Amino acid sequence: MPTNLDTVFAALADPTRRSILTMLLEDDMTVTDVAEPFHMSLAAISKHLTVLVEARLITQEKRGRVKWCKLEPDALQTASVWMQSLGQFDPLDLDAFERFLETELEAEKRISPPKDI
Amino acid sequence: MPTNLDTVFAALADPTRRSILTMLLEDDMTVTDVAEPFHMSLAAISKHLTVLVEARLITQEKRGRVKWCKLEPDALQTASVWMQSLGQFDPLDLDAFERFLETELEAEKRISPPKDI
DNA sequence: CGCATATTCAACCATTCAGTTGACGATCCC
DNA sequence: GGGATCGTCAACTGAATGGTTGAATATGCG
Numbered sequence: 001m002p003t004n005l006d007t008v009f010a011a012l013a014d015p016t017r018r019s020i021l022t023m024l025l026e027d028d029m030t031v032t033d034v035a036e037p038f039h040m041s042l043a044a045i046s047k048h049l050t051v052l053v054e055a056r057l058i059t060q061e062k063r064g065r066v067k068w069c070k071l072e073p074d075a076l077q078t079a080s081v082w083m084q085s086l087g088q089f090d091p092l093d094l095d096a097f098e099r100f101l102e103t104e105l106e107a108e109k110r111i112s113p114p115k116d117i
Numbered sequence: 118m119p120t121n122l123d124t125v126f127a128a129l130a131d132p133t134r135r136s137i138l139t140m141l142l143e144d145d146m147t148v149t150d151v152a153e154p155f156h157m158s159l160a161a162i163s164k165h166l167t168v169l170v171e172a173r174l175i176t177q178e179k180r181g182r183v184k185w186c187k188l189e190p191d192a193l194q195t196a197s198v199w200m201q202s203l204g205q206f207d208p209l210d211l212d213a214f215e216r217f218l219e220t221e222l223e224a225e226k227r228i229s230p231p232k233d234i
Numbered sequence: 235c236g237c238a239t240a241t242t243c244a245a246c247c248a249t250t251c252a253g254t255t256g257a258c259g260a261t262c263c264c
Numbered sequence: 265g266g267g268a269t270c271g272t273c274a275a276c277t278g279a280a281t282g283g284t285t286g287a288a289t290a291t292g293c294g
Contacts, residue, residue, distance in 0.1 A: 006130055006132060009127075032271080043254075043271085065271085148241065165282090182290070
């Protein structure tokens with residue numbers, strides 16, 4: 001019985017799925033539009049999207065022939081808080097947290113969406 | 118060529134490994150001590166520890182016969198910042214972030230260390 | 235030295251995962 | 265109705281994962 005954290009982290013462990021999430025950060029997209037930049041079959045992308053849905057990282061809504069994919073960032077928060085608890089600073093200590101953010105925003109810049117990360 | 122985010126998230130996707138990390142949050146431990154609460158072979162735990170080392174989530178240092186495992190939370194930060202960027206709030210907006218933490222600390226309480234999560 | 239402890243290695247097994255291809259069900263539109 | 269498009273399903277493959285057991289390697293100690 002995989003827990004929520006299991007599925008969320010497993011979903012995030014794949015670079016294709018992380019790319020999809022960053023693409024959806026910009027806008028909602030249809031399944032074929034999501035698949036377009038990748039060199040892999042539509043079926044493969046469809047499977048990736050199912051993984052993201054089951055991790056509750058996205059939702060899908062069928063309108064007519066097409067299915068729209070929408071980022072659902074709430075599921076990230078449990079995982080994010082879990083990770084912060086390992087970061088060994090008190091999440092309520094915002095001073096420590098501000099220091100953490102200052103040092104870590106450099107690292108973020110090194111991450112370049114929408115390509116594979 | 119798996120990237121850092123690949124290995125970090127993959128490492129976090131396993132509940133045994135997350136349990137190990139929370140145990141190490143309390144104190145450094147030897148390999149056999151880490152293995153003790155789990156119902157699985159020492160070799161299995163040794164493999165899990167290797168995964169955590171390769172994700173740079175822990176370090177190991179051999180002193181005499183025993184090998185000490187130490188939490189290395191820095192590797193979490195890249196991943197954590199990546200997740201925050203998906204959370205759609207500006208990490209520098211601490212007001213928004215404080216609101217986020219208030220609502221999410223409940224969720225954290227539902228996570229009970231040191232058992233399997 | 236010789237034994238016990240600590241950890242890893244090697245080989246193996248079952249399961250899951252990421253991808254493919256081809257067929258199929260919906261839906262839109264002429 | 266009939267053709268084109270959108271998306272999933274089913275079956276398959278190869279590789280990775282999580283676990284086992286038994287042997288091997290270090291190291292500490294009497």
